[in-house]
Structure formats: C-alpha cells, structure tokens
Amino acid sequence: MPSESELAAEFGVSRATVRTVLAKLAAQGLILRRQGDGTYVNERVQQAKAHLQNIWDFACLIENNGYSPSIRVISKEVREATEDESRALAIEPGAALLSMTRLFCADGKPVILAHNVFPLSLFRVPIEEVDGTRRIRDIVRHDCQHDIAFAITEIHATQPAEEAASLLERSASEPLLLLKVAFYSRENIPLALGENYFDDATLRLNLVQVWG
Amino acid sequence: MPSESELAAEFGVSRATVRTVLAKLAAQGLILRRQGDGTYVNERVQQAKAHLQNIWDFACLIENNGYSPSIRVISKEVREATEDESRALAIEPGAALLSMTRLFCADGKPVILAHNVFPLSLFRVPIEEVDGTRRIRDIVRHDCQHDIAFAITEIHATQPAEEAASLLERSASEPLLLLKVAFYSRENIPLALGENYFDDATLRLNLVQVWG
DNA sequence: TAGTGGTCTAGACCACCCG
C-alpha cells in the first residue's frame, strides 16, 4: 500500500488523520504494518468468512459464507420476565418483555435460531408495528430510540432442545453453538438479550486476534 | 474519569497522546466515552471473566475464571504433516512437525485439551529443550525466533472423540467447544496450528463487541 | 455557557528496514 505521507498528500489531509484511519484497519487485522518497511493488506483476514467481532447482522454473516439469506419470524409475543432475565436486564421480576423467535436460513436451509427479549417499557411504538426481520440494532434504534454501544457474548457448546433441533432440521444428538448475548447502551443500560443457536457445520464463525 | 486535558496535564504529555491511549481502552470496551459528557470505566466489561480477544494464555484465562491453573504435557513428538496441516502451514506434504498435546487444569480439574503443531524447520533449538508449559507465543518467540502477529480462530461445537472426552473427564455424549486456531507472523507466514477443546461448563468465554 | 470528547493540522524526532 502507499505510505502514510503519500496517502496524506493524495487525500489532502494530514499524516495524523491518515494514521488514525490506518490504526483502525490494523486493529481489525485488515492491514499489516511494519516499521521501516511498509503497510500491506492482509488477504488472509479479508478472506475469512465471518468475523465474530461484527456479528450484529446475521443476514450479512450468511451472505459472507456464500449463501443467500432469508428470515422467518417464528413468534413475537409479550410475556413476563423470568428471574434470570429480570436480573440481566435490570428490571423488576415479572416485568413485561417482548419475546421474539426468529429463524435465519441460508439458501433456504435453517442455520441460526435466534431468541431475543426486550423490556417492553422501552418501546415507543405498538409492538404490532415492530418488524422482526430487521437487525437487533435497527429495532432498538427505531422502535426504542436507543443506540446499542456494546455487547457481551458468552460462547457455549450445547445439546439442543427438541424444539430447537427440529427448527434447525438437525438431530437432537448433534451439538450446536450457543451464543448468549447481552446488549447495552452508551449509558450502560441493558437493552436486550439474545440466545442464538448456530449450525456451525454450515456457517463458519471466525475470530481475528491481533497483537502488538 | 478525569478529562483528557486533566490527564494530559497530570502526566505531562499532550492531549493527542492521552487520546491514543484512551482510544485503545475504548476499542476494548474497558471505558465508555460520550462527547460533551465524559469518560467512564465500564465495570460490566471489566467483570467479564475471560475476553476472547486475548486468549493467548490459557493459564491466565483459568485464573480469571477464579481457579488455580496447572499444565500437564501429555505428549511431545515429531511426526509428518497431514495434507490439511501442510496446506494450512504452507509447507510440503509430509514435512516434519512438532506435535504437542497439553492439558490445562483448573483447581486440578482438566478444562482445556490443547493440541498444537509447528513446522519442525522453524526450531532453532533441539526439541528436547522445548518447554511445553509455556504459552504458544513464548515458545515461538524463544525457540523459533519469530513473533506471532495475529491469529485466526474457527469456533465449533463438537462431540469429542473418546480420547479427548476421557482426558477431560467428561462423557463422550457431552458437547465441547472446539477452537481451531492458526497463528501467523507479521510477514503473514503460518507459524503454528492449534485445536483446543474447552469445557465451557467450567470456563466461561466472553466476547466483547464495541460499536461506534 | 462552560467543559467535554471528536476531528484535524503542521510540524518534529526516533527506530527500523532495505538497498
């Protein structure tokens, strides 16, 4: 790649500005930089199918794996929070939740089963109008007027329950990846929870780690 | 937290220097920053047991989960590379590998089974002198004189083979997390491979994602 | 309105790699 000075000249900005951009690319592993040598694009990382760092969009993840994505909303209902849910969402036990179950398909084949819950009190629109085919971030932004700032995910291997296995058209004896996510706002308020079952035989999940 | 200007004054550096440090903390989710407001430590992320972003040290991961770590080297031998291994390591099929199997325990209980292979040609010392209780990065640095710059990990749920299950003292019917890692140098040369079986019932793996 | 973080500039010096 061109040097920092060349890029700065080409785009008419200072070298410091170029550096902040390149630093972000380097942190994601997309470029490799060597002092005294130069900057190189990291083809190996670019070819990685799906980067765990940004799995906020399952449809996009399915597409990156080379399939055509589709979404089916299995259910959307209001119910009371369990004790675990009320603790994780910092709401009162038994408070009302919007609970949503969705199935993501790759070329028609089910690959991700996604359960999500949101405190009902967050919603500014009738829940009939909530469009379950959108990304979690977009739902929260448009229907709750909150922005998701960060998420913490627990990664597990699990023997799926009968219902989950049958929705994913897999035998209950085959293990599945389970990603349990909690979404938070910039103010550190819990906004939503997710339990996502992945068919890791079809979808490839990659994690890129960078040192230095 | 103190403002950027205060920190700059306190440490006698420029505000730009303070900002590069804070930017790194924010990228890891350890602090939250709001324009016009201030900088806050993110206790939720700090409390997360083990950050997937830096699982280069299993002993440290076990410690963060609240256990006392120990390592047992199960085997260390030289053998020929399989076809998959030679492709992943960009070496000739059948080339010699150092193959190592290690078991990490938490409070004496086995929790991680780690298989690693390295091209034998990388080593600058007799393999008898390779200390299997060290971290992969330290082994590569001291015995191969290479630095690991980045790694790409595939995440799977798997039904463990008999041998793996028995080493981890688990039933073969219980699923395990499998992390398949490839390590690369700054020059994008493959340095090592890893297949790590995790007892995710005992160890908690967290992934922090940050937006904005 | 005062103070915060976000963005940017135009320099400087250093460590490092390569021919």
Place this chain on the structure above:
DNA sequence: GGGTGGTCTAGACCACTAG
C-alpha cells in the same frame, strides 16, 4: 542513506452535553 512507520507536541475548531 533514504524512506518507512511509531511516537509526540501544541495548537485549532467543532459537536455535543450538562447545569
């Protein structure tokens, strides 16, 4: 030795939040 990225400075202006 000449060019690279790594680090740093001392400013400037802006967008935003809060009281």
